[in-house]
Amino acid sequence: AADVGDDLVEVLFTEAQIQTRIAEMAAEISRDYEGKDLVLVGVLRGAVMVMADLSRALDKHVEMDWMAVSSYGSGTKSSGVVRILKDLDADISGRHVLIVDEIIDTGLTLSWLTSNLGSRGPASVEIATLLRKPEALQMPVKAKYVGWDIPNEFVVGYGLDYRETYRNLRDIGTLSPSVYS
Ligand SMILES: O=P(O)(O)OC[C@H]1O[C@H](OP(=O)(O)OP(=O)(O)O)[C@H](O)[C@@H]1O
Ligand SMILES: Oc1ncnc2cn[nH]c12
Numbered sequence: 001a002a003d004v005g006d007d008l009v010e011v012l013f014t015e016a017q018i019q020t021r022i023a024e025m026a027a028e029i030s031r032d033y034e035g036k037d038l039v040l041v042g043v044l045r046g047a048v049m050v051m052a053d054l055s056r057a058l059d060k061h062v063e064m065d066w067m068a069v070s071s072y073g074s075g076t077k078s079s080g081v082v083r084i085l086k087d088l089d090a091d092i093s094g095r096h097v098l099i100v101d102e103i104i105d106t107g108l109t110l111s112w113l114t115s116n117l118g119s120r121g122p123a124s125v126e127i128a129t130l131l132r133k134p135e136a137l138q139m140p141v142k143a144k145y146v147g148w149d150i151p152n153e154f155v156v157g158y159g160l161d162y163r164e165t166y167r168n169l170r171d172i173g174t175l176s177p178s179v180y181s
């Protein structure tokens, strides 16, 4: 609804641009995993939109699973240790795993998750993320599929929230400062 979008001071990516980029990523992923048993692991909650669109743009059958990990408030010094709030249901040993998320910021979530899933005997673990903030990275994270690298600004929409709001915005953009006050 227009009123929800009015809080965006700058649209970085429109719904159409996002869908085009997702299709490009899906084509690459479909090629790379042709003939392979692939499990998509979505990171709740932000990855819901990417998972819905990316999975349906793939030219192959996939299994989908979800994890929820403890998010640390920006106010706390994150030790890099992350708690599992909801673990996988799938057994990923011997299988190809693609972690799906909407953004890599400090890299702490996906750095920890990659090693945690890697310890379960998968055939491979890779990352697909729509956004990445290279300037904010605090841990090395190898992401095989990245939609866009963006500046170190707070963005919302398409799964990205500010205090649990704005996830359902169809575009991705930056919030007007008035929202923070
Ligand atoms: O690279 P990082 O600094 O770890 O930040 C990126 C993570 O933070 C956000 O999730 P959050 O933990 O806020 O939970 P949410 O997905 O439910 O919003 C986002 O969805 C990523 O998963
Ligand atoms: O820019 C951003 N917007 C919303 N959530 C997060 C998490 N990390 N970075 C973010």
Ligand SMILES: [Mg+2]
Pocket: 043, 044, 045, 046, 047
């Ligand atoms: Mg998240």
